[in-house]
Amino acid sequence: MKLIDGNAIAAKIRDEMRAEIEKEGIKPKLTAMLVGNNPASAVYVRNKQKACEEVGIDSEIIKLEESISERDLLEVIRRLNEDKKTNGIIVQLPLPEQISENKVIEAIDPLKDVDGFHPINMGFLLAGEPRFVPSTPQGIKELVLRSGYGFDGKHVVIVGRSNIVGKPLAALLLCKDANATVTVCHSHTKYLNEVTKEADILVAAIGKAGFIGEEMVKDGSIVIDVGINRIEDKTRKSGYRLVGDVDFDAVKDKVEAITPVPGGVGPMTVAMLLVNTVKAYKMQ
């Protein structure tokens, strides 16, 4: 069994980005909007900023009150769309309930939409001509490729149909530079075990700790675990630990390769955001 080291691969991608930015003498800028006081969101945004600094991307965090109106938030986005110094714009989700996430996503200039969530970027992806691909699907693709595996003719089974992972990943792997056979499963899928057992590459993006057991995985397959779930652990100071959607210990001796949680898909998501920001700079 090969452990796919997301930390190492993400570090390599950051190295490549740093080298490219230095060599070309460019100075891309990412602006992140952080609304309210969600502590997890604050951590995510800080991690993104840290990664930007590490590779030479300017970054700015715009902190906005929890009580901000939708209209005022859209006005901030409009100004950033016009700001020539800002190449990439992200809005950390979730947003307070007075604000429509869809309206916010649709307000971002598609050429600065480095999260790839704008419907026109989703559409380019489905049409097989991706511009900005959401970070997690793109990170999954890179993890597999940089571990020495390919997608051509492989049966990829994705469990979970979110707009952030499952569906854009399906579209990405159907593109002609990947050429995978793709199945998307979800909560309504019958005989899920039988479907997942067909997978050469199984992607778990469900949000349920240890959901994928030994009986759901094919011998010699590659397993990508997107889940990040907190479970109680009294042996830890924090009182909890992070586990994936895959029952790692049950599955590990059966598979060709697997990503750990943490240290698998997670670090790739931030790395691919940097890649998209450099791409945005070059497209503008």
Place this chain on the structure above:
Amino acid sequence: MKLIDGNAIAAKIRDEMRAEIEKEGIKPKLTAMLVGNNPASAVYVRNKQKACEEVGIDSEIIKLEESISERDLLEVIRRLNEDKKTNGIIVQLPLPEQISENKVIEAIDPLKDVDGFHPINMGFLLAGEPRFVPSTPQGIKELVLRSGYGFDGKHVVIVGRSNIVGKPLAALLLCKDANATVTVCHSHTKYLNEVTKEADILVAAIGKAGFIGEEMVKDGSIVIDVGINRIEDKTRKSGYRLVGDVDFDAVKDKVEAITPVPGGVGPMTVAMLLVNTVKAYKMQ
């Protein structure tokens, strides 16, 4: 075996549209652009116009020279985007080679894009909030539903990953009002027979006459044949006949239901264009 009668179902949809248009006293208008002298394109456009007339939708065909420049075609589209009388705009494909199909599709106002090919409409579909769905996928969905079958928890296997059928159909059937498990296969798929044999609902959209044989189909499944292929037939005056991607005679005794070619998916495509045109009128 039940023969799914696309002609009858399409006629019923046209009846519903006619009743709705009369009852609401509305007058939607579809404008079709026909570039050059492709005889098949001329037939398609005329059929669409005929269907419009039948239900009370105004229609106009703008005929343009084969030699028209991309710039001039885009200018025509720009005028139609602004024309308040035009609710739906379609450009019959294929286009002459001096013109980029993507640029033309992207030039159409997404609110008038009744073919649903604009990337933003593809993106809304992938995100699970469809506005305009391309006619063929939407027609396939209606065929199945109106024949008394459902998609929830069913495994739908789609053979073919085009932007007009395979990929938008996958996105459509992953939406929460359908809830299918969806697999997309294509020319790079290995062990295709094994994958198609898993299908509760098999959709063939490959463009190869009689490609789907008995050994590829599960007992009691539903088979939707999107292919329209000409094959030589000396017993016909025309010298050819139309067949689908499915070997109908080989498969028919095995399945629960199947669409014929012609008279299956084909007539639905035009009917769903009418549905989209009425929807466009109401959205504007």
